[in-house]
Amino acid sequence: MEFEQLESDILTPDMTENEPILLPSLMTSTQTNLPYQVMERYHDSKYWGWTERIRGHQDRLTQEKFILEIECKDEEIVRYFGSSQPASYDVLLHYLPASKKLHQNPVLLVHGAAHHANLSWCESLHQEKGLLYSLLSSGRDVFAVSFAHSHGDNWQQAIQLSNIIRRIKEVVQTDKIDLIAHSKGGVPAWIYLAGLCSPWDAQYQGEVERYMMLGTPNRGLDFPFRHIFPNWSVIQMGISAPIACDSILYYGRYIDTTKRSIYRDGGAFPGSCQLLYRWDDKYPVQMQSKTLYYGGQNIFLHSRGIDAAIREGDHLMEKLLSSPIDSQIEVHILAGNQPYFNGIRGEQDAESDGLVFVDSVLFTDGIAPSPNQVKRKDVLPLNHLELLYHPDAHQWVLDGFSLSYSNLVNEPV
DSSP: OOOOOOGGSSOOTTTOOOOEOOOOOHTTTTTTOSSSSEEEEEESSOOOOOEEEEEEEOOOOOOOOGGGGGOOOOOHHHHHSSSSSTTTTTEEEEEEESSSOOOOOOEEOOOOTTTTHIIIIOOOTTOOHHHHHHHHHHOOOHHHHHHHHTTTHHHHHHHHHHHHHHHHHHHTTOOOOOEEEGGGGGHHHHHTTTTTTGGGTOOOOOOEEEEEEEOOOOOOOOHHHHSSSSHHHHHHHHSSOOOOOOOOEEEEEEOGGGGSSTTTTTOOOOOHHHOOOOTTTSSSOGGGGGHHOEEOOOSEEOOOOHHHHHHHHTTTHHHTTOOOOOOOOOEEEEEOOOEOOOTTEOOSSSSSSSSBBHHHEEEEOTTTTTTTEEEEEESSOOOOTHHOOOOHHHHHHHHHHHHHHHHHHSSSS
């Protein structure tokens, strides 16, 4: 399939234009059957060589609901989308080529909830360097996605991953990529790699050679319903996260929290209820959280319970557990077992990274049950965010590429 690459589409690291380059010819290229259009390209990023805004045409892609607390606050990302509440038919593709390319496969990075590419892979809120720089130093071209809605529907994000991967193949003329996902980002990746998006012209086409997961909930999570205190923290601190109750006692009075809740009539966290899975059969719920978990009213709050939220997420995790990814994909999994964030303990009912149980991250019976498909399952003393920024996590990623290359070289002929 031929792709009409214009002079403006040539990848040149020294481009520094501040205005977007409009790419109308890409919308009318010889590939008229593409399910997306490249709308604009920007060359003024603080981190990337260029960023493209891509518009998907699949019917499943829609506008999703926002509330103030979950709007993107990154000026660059907002400007590239053209809105702090962009529609989910738009997605951003970021690209930074290695100064000295030493490896063939480009890498695609997929962020999790409440994040975007700049925050997950470039620099933390505390100026910690992200994985981007380690990958570049190893000689890899790096792409990353920024979804329009960071808590968005995982089916829509899976469709956009398909569009992004097709675009990467056009840009660098490659048949294979390597994929790295953090947290929630692993769920749309799973949907796509399992071939579940075919009805929306987003079928998996064998493009991924290896897939590395950082703190992905491979058997779901139930953290929002396990602990009452985080619900108050979300309200008090304006955190970009869902609340598991629809009313709560706050400074002496009950307040309606429906619009910030994980439930469907709140509407701002469609991807969050899709991540839910019950772990109470293995890790009992503490007495003070039973009403929150199972539903009902107590002196502090009213909750519809985790089962109601799972139903509203259409039992996605249950469906995925019977939908393995392509058996040809090499899988690497990293979990963290440090549950503290700035001295405050997160998930405490079992070993966790503060948000996701280690057992969930390392559970591969659903996602990759094929013999010898999983190359590594490792645990490091890191919390959920340190899996993005800590040098040990970065080295773990690089070691995985070295392991894969070594196995390929030593494979008998």
